[in-house]
Amino acid sequence: MLTIGKLGASAGVKVPTIRYYEQIGLLPEAERSAGNQRLYSQKALERLAFIRHARDLGFTLEAIRDLLSLSDQPDQPCAAADAIVIAQLAEVESRLARLGALKVELQRILTQCAGGKIANCRVIEALGDHSLCATDHRYPGLGATI
Amino acid sequence: MLTIGKLGASAGVKVPTIRYYEQIGLLPEAERSAGNQRLYSQKALERLAFIRHARDLGFTLEAIRDLLSLSDQPDQPCAAADAIVIAQLAEVESRLARLGALKVELQRILTQCAGGKIANCRVIEALGDHSLCATDHRYPGLGATI
DNA sequence: CTAATGTCTCTAGTAACTAGAGCTTCAAGG
């Protein structure tokens, strides 16, 4: 049995994060010691490592929740798990495309700066006016993850 | 003078977002009509368009705050503005690299699935175990933007 | 004049944690 600290160290997850995962039901409630401290089995470590790894791959906790519940049903077909991974791949590809456009645009903006004063700074001007942009990098709904 | 609705439509920003920007001090407090409704000048529209465009380019509101205060000081040298853009470019490049690795890994995971049952699903297995990965896609501190 | 739309303030919710306060438990050293 592992304490929460050992568990976190083993899985590469911070202690408060583990408690948070338990709170939102991603991890089952841990057993407790006589002194009310959480105790974890090897199985719990595997589950946490799964979560950590999937987070590393950019999956949301919601997607991970689905993947975990699938992995608890070994006789189900793979298709559902595949679909989640495929969706994640599509998400990653769309972000890659968008970030690529951003990179180009930022580089372009930077090359225009002659290094003078703000008053005639092309950087500030380019930031203010999308029509000066070479690519259409616009995007409704900013703020996605990773 | 524009009402908040017209302003939002012109700049491509939703009305509650404009009020939010005012609340956090990114936009100055608007003039009010006799009936207490916000009224905006052309200058306010430009400022909001600047913010919107910079958000499109992935700048945080904090960075935008700095850029705006720079653009209010026309006699300052460009260097500070450039630095912010350079930092943003670096951020974008690092995310691009990371997302590229994620994409490769997700594709690799998908090719391993033979389409059977969850019990022997390589997808679930690969998600659970980083040592099965070809690339080191790990990253401390998930959850960045865009 | 009425109805529909727009605007107002305020609160609370989102994702995925992180930080801190104030307390208890545990393990090791003397």
Place this chain on the structure above:
DNA sequence: CCTTGAAGCTCTAGTTACTAGAGACATTAG
């Protein structure tokens, strides 16, 4: 056995950049 420091506990609130909703007031078109 006692003490001390690390690790654990619960709870609340903060982060980013918004978004959603309630309930009331303003404006405008017909």
